[in-house]
Amino acid sequence: MSHSPPARRWDTRRSDKRDRLARAAHYADGKVIPTTDIVPLLESLLVPGDRVVLEGNNQKQADFLSRALAAVDSSKVHDLHMIIPSVGRSEHLDLFERGIARKFDFSFAGTQSLRISQLLADGALEIGAIHTYIELYARLYVDLTPNVVLIAGYQADREGNLYTGSSTEDTPALVEAAAFRDGIVIAQVNEIVDDPRDLKRVDVPGSWIDLVVQSDRPFFMEPLFTRDPRLIKPIHVLMAMMAIRGVYERHQVQSLNHGIGFNTAAIELILPTYAESLGLKGKICRNWTLNPHPTMIPAIESGWVESVHSFGSELGMERYVAARPDVFFTGQDGSMRSNRAFCQLAGQYAVDLFIGSTLQIDGDGHSSTVTRGRLAGFGGAPNMGHNPGGRRHATPAWLDTIEPGDMLARGRKLVVQLVETFQGGGKPTFVETLDAVQVARDSGMPLAPIMIYGDDVTHVLTEEGIAYLYKATSLEQRREMLAAVAGVTPIGMRHDPARTAKLRADGLVALPEDLGVDRKLATRSLLAARSMADLVDWSGGLYDPPARFRSW
Amino acid sequence: MSHSPPARRWDTRRSDKRDRLARAAHYADGKVIPTTDIVPLLESLLVPGDRVVLEGNNQKQADFLSRALAAVDSSKVHDLHMIIPSVGRSEHLDLFERGIARKFDFSFAGTQSLRISQLLADGALEIGAIHTYIELYARLYVDLTPNVVLIAGYQADREGNLYTGSSTEDTPALVEAAAFRDGIVIAQVNEIVDDPRDLKRVDVPGSWIDLVVQSDRPFFMEPLFTRDPRLIKPIHVLMAMMAIRGVYERHQVQSLNHGIGFNTAAIELILPTYAESLGLKGKICRNWTLNPHPTMIPAIESGWVESVHSFGSELGMERYVAARPDVFFTGQDGSMRSNRAFCQLAGQYAVDLFIGSTLQIDGDGHSSTVTRGRLAGFGGAPNMGHNPGGRRHATPAWLDTIEPGDMLARGRKLVVQLVETFQGGGKPTFVETLDAVQVARDSGMPLAPIMIYGDDVTHVLTEEGIAYLYKATSLEQRREMLAAVAGVTPIGMRHDPARTAKLRADGLVALPEDLGVDRKLATRSLLAARSMADLVDWSGGLYDPPARFRSW
Structure with missing residues (x-):
């Protein structure tokens, strides 16, 4: 056998993550980002072409983060590849209209489905595929591993330990794909507690979450499964x-x-x-x-x-x-x-x-x-x-x-x-x-x-x-x-x-x-x-x- | 509409868990069970007829816990319904031979498959079903919710935070089914660390694990995927x-x-x-x-x-x-x-x-x-x-x-x-x-x-x-x-x-x-x-x- 292994770096994702978090540290106190700094933080952390998972679930929506992302300067952040399980917010599509995002993989669109068709016809977005929920999660572990994952929870402590509330939903499946392949996870929460003992419970361990930010208002929830017997x-x-x-x-x-x-x-x-x-x-x-x-x-x-x-x-x-x-x-x-x-x-x-x-x-x-x-x-x-x-x-x-x-x-x-x-x-x-x-x-x-x-x-x-x-x-x-x-x-x-x-x-x-x-x-x-x-x-x-x- | 809701208790699983953990507290220091007390602890905690998940994975085996379970007094603990993804240890079947267990759901048996057939023919075990891995996990959330789950990890701290090592494998899927339906989770680990900061990382949050025990020797691992090119x-x-x-x-x-x-x-x-x-x-x-x-x-x-x-x-x-x-x-x-x-x-x-x-x-x-x-x-x-x-x-x-x-x-x-x-x-x-x-x-x-x-x-x-x-x-x-x-x-x-x-x-x-x-x-x-x-x-x-x- 003869071979001369080429000089190759095998930790490019890890060092890239380190560089991005070093830039983020300018805004963060430990893992905590001040609410008002979220837009400049995203601008400093994201890179054009990034694959970004945004937690839009059937019910729970990371809406503070989606509004912040839609407000970034598109000359700094553009051509993102967005992966959103359930597209429920108008700002999800503003991302494409504003040139911040370009490619789109999703599972369910509901009220936004008409606008997706129009943006597609206008050439403002390119669809990767329309998946079911679990095949979308599955691809996060194969050929759609994300650079950044934006999620929502109810409470976090300052170490990032996360309580999701009743709607844990897609969160663990989305977070794991980034946390274990040197992606960055940012969680919006309704409340940050100083003492970990004040956390109701831990749904996602703190070491899987890189940054937390308290949202300006509680995350949006849709009562999709209520049918009035009348x-x-x-x-x-x-x-x-x-x-x-x-x-x-x-x-x-x-x-x-x-x-x-x-x-x-x-x-x-x-x-x-x-x-x-x-x-x-x-x-x-x-x-x-x-x-x-x-x-x-x-x-x-x-x-x-x-x-x-x-x-x-x-x-x-x-x-x-x-x-x-x-x-x-x-x-x-x-x-x-x-x-x-x-x-x-x-x-x-x-x-x-x-x-x-x-x-x-x-x-x-x-x-x-x-x-x-x-x-x-x-x-x-x-x-x-x-x-x-x-x-x-x-x-x-x-x-x-x-x-x-x-x-x-x-x-x-x-x-x-x-x-x-x-x-x-x-x-x-x-x-x-x-x-x-x-x-x-x-x-x-x-x-x-x-x-x-x-x-x-x-x-x-x-x-x-x-x-x-x-x-x-x-x-x-x-x-x-x-x-x-x-x-x-x-x-x-x-x-x-x-x-x-x-x-x-x-x-x-x-x-x-x-x-x-x-x-x-x-x-x-x-x-x-x-x-x-x-x-x-x-x-x-x-x-x-x-x-x-x-x-x- | 007229109805008079019957007086019914809706937390029988939770109070049962509380009772069992109170019995276990006799042996445990917080969440930690001394290695030598594992057999009496299992005898005090388990109830005849319990549905017990035992982590036998393709590679990682909770072998300290399976050996301990096979050593309990069968007049105290019997007729268990065992759920084991991969049956790789002889003591898995000793459980049936000794009358400790009776019903069996599993996915893969490998070297133990001949003995399963013999025990079945002898009437010493009754098979629920032979599943694939994921349908077995799936049933843990539907009609096979476990009373007790026995798993293996590499390290834990005294709060139960668990580092699984490279073979996380089936652990999260098995633990969640008990941790979130008032079942009891017991983890054997190679090492218990006093300072949580000495834990290499957290694969399962401590609040999902009820009891930890240091095993007498490191858990067994099988190198199943190595093929000698020769x-x-x-x-x-x-x-x-x-x-x-x-x-x-x-x-x-x-x-x-x-x-x-x-x-x-x-x-x-x-x-x-x-x-x-x-x-x-x-x-x-x-x-x-x-x-x-x-x-x-x-x-x-x-x-x-x-x-x-x-x-x-x-x-x-x-x-x-x-x-x-x-x-x-x-x-x-x-x-x-x-x-x-x-x-x-x-x-x-x-x-x-x-x-x-x-x-x-x-x-x-x-x-x-x-x-x-x-x-x-x-x-x-x-x-x-x-x-x-x-x-x-x-x-x-x-x-x-x-x-x-x-x-x-x-x-x-x-x-x-x-x-x-x-x-x-x-x-x-x-x-x-x-x-x-x-x-x-x-x-x-x-x-x-x-x-x-x-x-x-x-x-x-x-x-x-x-x-x-x-x-x-x-x-x-x-x-x-x-x-x-x-x-x-x-x-x-x-x-x-x-x-x-x-x-x-x-x-x-x-x-x-x-x-x-x-x-x-x-x-x-x-x-x-x-x-x-x-x-x-x-x-x-x-x-x-x-x-x-x-x-x-």
Whole structure:
């Protein structure tokens, strides 16, 4: 063997970090940056072209840091590559408009999705990719390791030990990628305590955090998972009854994840009434992976729920969660601990069922929430709504989709699409072609942004009935089953009543009658809570709804 | 609405924990348990039927705690439900033989797999399920939340702050499930420091750890990922050359995960020679997810590798990793940080390719390492070796398996099975029926323990050639392609030379000649290192091979 190793430095990241922190030391007292110095500090610390992770989560937003970053001098800091899990603040996009940032990787955009499309069309931003949450975290450890990570917490001490509050969310997954590869982590906190013993608990060790700054006001939180029971309609109750009889009871679903929506809220609210009357308590729906939905309170109080592990938290649920530690994950201080990375793992690999909604489904069962002119992303839905091929443990529900005896078969995660055949405004949910296809063409994406692919969906449940898609033996049959529950949409109009009768007889499609669901019972009186005030009452006054949900 | 909430306690787990720690306080000085008191402490703290996680990882073993647990009085502590990621110690199974434990969930058993089968047959243990690593972690947050978690670290201070050493591995994922649901965490460490400033770094915050104990000797570590280059044969070099030309170069593989084996070690060792001669440096294989394989040293030293994120560590690689922080993930103290949960995420969602080996493949392409009488489990292989349906970002390699233009298509992770047609002892790798099928029947498992399913495999590479299985348009064609590279095994004997010629012409199968691979070059002289001493030399003396690998 002969080789002469070239003279190479192997600690360029470390020495770069040292240089940057030396520049930052001009502003900082130890690890603490004065609130008013954040803009010049960022200008001195950041370098054009840096890869910067900004904590914009589903709920918690590092908004003080994002506002500060949007205020830097773009002649000093420009062409940043921004990585933001959930784009929820207008200043996130000001960064691109002002030339501070150029490239963009994200997971979910919500209200900012229209503006992303416009900035893309204007050439003001370049999209790396639109990821799910966990694939975005994953890339931080592979080919998108950040130079700087900007995060939010509730409290820190002067050594950087961080208490995140209930919304730990994405923080640990984002911080670790920088802390262990010589990146720089800056945390905004609502409060800096001098004595470490005044810290409620430690969610991230101080040695992982380089700089802390007290924000000018508490970090922004979005109550995304609160659904007012007043807005639940009888049709939602009917669909919830079908879900309980035709899916949960039939497949003996023990562990599950609910999306957000009035349909799933209706299921949560009829567990203590309808499902209880069927004798199902303790037999189904015991272990949950979801945020602390206020509409879960009656089921929890009625003893339906053994455990809830959460992606994030929910505004107003803090005292309730803290008072129910047998059910929720909480820390030694008594407050909630969430963790999106682990809850995404749990929702993929440890649950029997995911049930959620969408805006459009095509004839093959592909679905998407992307609509014209909006690059929204899907957050965690594609992970929750697929059948993870790497799973190896069996549960009764998982095995229930296959014929016994075939030793080389695989069970399936139940993935249920719960949709009304028409959206508000008379738009059909079932469409010939998803808007996502045109959006992809318009934006130069190689593939259409599909949220959940048809072959991953095991059940489609509409107000018409349930299509047991996992039983389809061909694509043609899957299409027929879908058409049979698609009502008077263009896809539904394809269905042949004689074929539907046959599908019902063969157990491939079920109408409420076939499931023993009595349509007459499908009224709001079946809901265990019919208003926000009812939820507060169920909680014994522990739940504090955000102001906008208070109408009494 | 009317309801009268039943009088119910919601903090039973918390008060139970308080009671147990009060009993433990009899033995402990604050959080510190004297080494000699560990057995009576466990007897006082544990309750029959407890769910106990024991840190047995791929490398790091909480062996002091497992030995102590196996020594408790089984009249006091019995019927435990043990959860052990990697079963590597004989005392893990003594627990069942002695009646201390009864139910068992695990991921990988290795050398203990034969004894598990025997204990199962004897009725001494009951298997919950055999999981992959991440689905086992996932269930800790859903329906297998532990009462007690027993882990191993390198150092702790008296407040419980924990330094894990390079093998952080599974520790954070196991600890969090107990620390945030009122379970008890006990850490064995090699050293307890009085002054927190003497702790090298904090991998787990002290408030997550309830009790620490100094072990009687340093925790056991297994050097699982070391392959002596002396044992690499010319046939491995030939297959490595085919992998580089026919897979890595063809699909422009940038990010990847290698399994363990002489075949993949050969690939690592010809990157600086063969692949470099093809002008591929900087164009392929830049970002890696794998443990610090010693056979990666020449590629790293030659500038091939931008980054490595690791599941765990590897004995002897400590000083080398610490000296290459631009490449490896390291902490502020300079030593390595690994994290199996995040590396599994990265290996699923952020890489272009997984390549690994197996013991048996059937005619449909299903593979398994399970053989008669051994319930081994697969660790992380089923997660690495499948096409994650929840992925949404595109890379050139991921898109390369589909025809452009179909907007509803999905790219694929490349999953390559790299096998010789015969194993040692003349056993064919390609078989009519996997042993796993009979093992499942014998053990009463509902499904055969398949490691990687045929429809997830994109390429099978043998010394004969490469079958590009992702191009198969039918199961029949997939079988033909497999047979064409299966040599003179029973499956290979099925192939029809005329059909193989057609498959080659159509680009479905490629022999070395078709790939421009010169068989004459396939000798050991192509290896950048041909012995352990060569690896030490390449490392500039930084690599310290374990004693059993030292022959000079």
